[in-house]
Amino acid sequence: LFGTRAGRRALQLVRNNEIDLVHGLGASVLGYARARRTVNAPLVFNPQGLEEFGATDPSRARLKRAAYLPLRRAVLTCARAADAVLATDRSLQPAVLRHLRVPAARVRVIPNALDLRLVDDVADAAAVRELAGRAGIRDGEAVLLSVGRLERNKGFHVLLQALAAAREHGAFHERPWRWVIAGDGPFRGHLEALVERLSLQKEVDFRGPIADAEIHAWYELAMLFVHPTLYEGSSLVTLEAMAHRRAVVASTAGGLPDKVRPNVNGWLVPPGDPGALAAAISGALADPDRLERFGRAGRAIVEQEFSWQAAGDATVALYRELLREQSGRQPG
Template identity: 45%
Template sequence: MSLPDPIRVAMLARVVFPLHGFGGIERHVFHLVTHLARLGTHVTLYVQPATSHDQPLVSEELAAAMAAGGGALAVRHLRYDYTSPLLRPNSILGRQINYPWYTWQLGQQVAAAVRAGSYDVVHAQGLCAFGYGWLRRHDATLRRVPFIANPHGLEEYRTPDWRKWLAYAPFRALYSYGTRSADRAIATDACTRGDLPHYLGVDPARVVVIPSAIDVDECLAWTRDDLRAAMRARLGLDEADLVLLSVSRLERNKGYHILAEALARLRPQLPPRWRWLLVGQGKERAALEAQVRQLGIAEHVTFVGKLSDNELHSLYEEIDLFVHPTLYEGSSLVTLEAMIHRKPVVASAAGGIPDKVFDGRNGTLVRPGDVNDLAAKLAAALAARAQWPEWGAASVEIVRSTFDWPVVARATLAEYRRMLGKDD
């Protein structure tokens, strides 16, 4: 069969950077649709109305780049929040109310457009696959158009907290049904490919690996010499012998309580003026502050709080080692961010991290939640400090070859073409 030119894609999502915040999913959707458009794809993005009007979805420069590639990006808005002002729309209960209705309305709208011949491919993010997936299972007309779904990090399946496990049950049902309804299900890392059949019941033959990514040029452009100097002065880094950095929400599952204990054990092996910087906010901060005081390492630990993109990427340039002791994880974009700034990494062998960090090549992997292993691996990394520049160079090569958005967007477009070229 002849392929359509350009390929017309319906992108089903709820949020996109910068209209709805700065998180990993928001950035994933933004970079996916804009890089696909740069490659000549015509994308219609379905999201909730903007919650931030500080800046437009795309700049004039980016719009020109998409047009030069022959692509286009249109946006359709659907109401998401049906809760009262007394209930946060994205709380667990708020999501249980809002998401089923949102994904159902989204599915109906996209299904009508597919029946009218408006799209060649439907691509759903996360829970947004459910509504369209249900309609597609009950309408053979919709099954003529390829459908691909990305369930992302599967946090709802991994949490060890039994209360969250119970609360997430409705989301797991939506994820599983929607993703199983697709022709292709995306695993964001090769090492997590088996998670989709295991957790969601997806046919292994339908799983395709398309990594989550970062935009290398964007990340490096956020670095500024004046902010590098400002961050050094603000955090007193000129006086430090060793600077460790961790970046994420301050939550129990990120394993910082494990890292604090490991660092306390390593004090005799650490240089006198070592520092551990924690960037991020979250409910675990008070407990971590109390823990580092009890361990006697508070003078070495700084809770930096939230940083802007420019501040964070400038800070990456000023640290020595990135440490990510997470207990469970999705793809881990912060690990990629540290790597593109030429940093060696010590990180848990969780989620997609083993596809990014390789023992003795650009860092070392640690058993999640094992304080003894973390302390031993940190000690080994410190002993190999002379190799850190070589590890940092390897980090850059890994990101640029596999996890840069232009590479991943081409892989996504190639999968669209395979789906369109296959006779079912």
Template identity: 40%
Template sequence: MHDFSPDALRVAMLARVVFPLHGFGGIERHVFHLTTHLARLGVRITLYVQTPHGHTLDLDDDPARPINPYADVLPGIERVMTLRYDYTSPALRPNSIAGRQINYPWYSWRLGRIAAAAARRGAYDVVHAQGLCAFGYGWIRVRDPLLRRVPFIANPHGLEEYRTPDWRKWLAYAPFRALYSYGTRCADRAIATDACTQDDLPRYLGVDPAKVVVIPSAIDADECLAPVNDATRAALRQRFRLDEEDLTILSVGRLERNKGYHILIDALTRLRERLPSRWRWLLVGEGKERRALERQAQRAGIIHHVTFVGRLSDAELHNLYEEVDLVVHPTLYEGSSLVTLEAMIHRRPIVASVAGGIPDKVFNGRNGYLARPGDADDLASRIRLALEQRDRWATWGAESVRLVRETFDWPVVARRTKQEYEVMVGGRGERREARGEGHEARGERGEARGARGPTMA
């Protein structure tokens, strides 16, 4: 456990999932890196997440007691509070669209009530909500003048529910959009994860533009590079027979329609005559689109150039980045795109879609090329341009590393987040009063401090 300063900021982080307790996705990793890097900066974090599968913790919500039973995998976090998420029957997947519509609003509401009880006791200087977790706390806060004294910041993330072109998903996501929009509007600050997407929060969620702050999503650059070693790289070259190829293209992501891999198959088919005879496309990831993509590649006559890799460990993936020539990310819509950042820190040239936060990271002729989402001809043209400038790839790689290290590395982003907290809190004197050290605050909160909050299971 860290030895925190008496004046350390105290932050309640409201989330549903965190790596590695709940998987390996982008949100899970975002919460993990944000909280652990903030802890390294001396911020006292109380993390609220769903109870991990197979765990039956019953934690007492007493802010005076530092409890982190997961300190071995969540280092530096002062307290981890867990709350049941799945209230559906075994016949309904908890994170299916229908399952989420039952589970997530109830989880967010219960989470909000518990966090609000602690905030009323003066436990936190800032409340920070991830995604839909802003809804429950936000609803309670706008009706409680005491809670409105505690700064509240929300991060709605990639806004997939607003961007999907599938009308069936659009209708199914309607409840989520309402809750996302309401919860985010309740906050004092709303985080846009890229400068090029900051107007999306007023456009989609109705957030006051004056409340929007840009704090990028990030990767831990050193963590990405640490696993790279000659033995693993050699094993991957042998496993995928990369020494036999003159060109290796890599894509990484869930095999879902919105990732645009069907567009990339069309683009590679158009480029066949311009590619070397020995080329390979490695597609890392799993998902329901795999069979459709295999059939499409078979019909196009390029299946013998395509390898469906499936899932790789983090160490394997970061070593594989070092062995490929070009990374292509043909997504139809996107959030911040951590895959793009991973390719950049490994100095790979990138061809990606003009979607989400990608235009803040990939610049035509500087470290890759951007293509129109869903346009196979434009994607093929951009891949061709990148291949024609192979002699510039080393310069592109250096530019990518500079961009990541200066803007999109977690130590940088955590410092930016902490600075925003400090601006919201408004100075050390106000923070002491909010903690109950002023006479008026002691009078308001003395009785509340004597009561224990609800138990979290």
């Protein structure tokens, strides 16, 4: 196992006084966790998405329970040996506590974060204009954007039903519009068939897998970002949309409520509810000034809570706290 070998290497570095603290992702520090009681260097453990446990939806783990069993055992070993266990969102803390069964005092929230300098650098105005021309975006066209792998659990079929309902109720006010989906996957055929059944061929634009620079150009072109997922971990694509000052309509799955805040930077709806999703989209498109205001608020949330600077500061503060505690426990 990689986790055994990598963890033993970390253990060797600790015993050689070359490092003072170990920070591991997933089961990558298993070898160190097994020997944690024999050394002084604190262990910070990030269990990541907890997919092997089903994360926020334990029913997802049933089909793969046998295959995931060794990984679950390894993750539990790491968590129980850790001085601090990280949750990447406040709303994921209950899942961390439930699956890993560690004391609540040991669980800390440090979110996944974005490099805002990189996001700003790729938001090139010339590239955005070129993409708009190449994609045939018309003046005044409302572009709704989603980004993700085309799988059933992403909820894009629910969004298609919502878009059809919103169109029937006049949500687009006779203006041209399209839903752009960046990504590919095994559910694409089902989605394409649903597009035909709902007569949305003219409004749905499957872009397939595209380069990061083009995805960021689409964020700039979009009026609204929609993330209808049925299951979610942390959702970096939602953070990216917010970093580009886009208002967001999303489901309440996973860590999304930590990012999308009703009446601040977007709208939240129950997963799998096309009616609620249609109503949220209709409300969003009805007030362009509010979309712009929500977009600015979303960027501020990322800067203050989900930037590399914010996450880095929180991580360093945790390291210092654990090292002070460890120093206090050592014989004077």
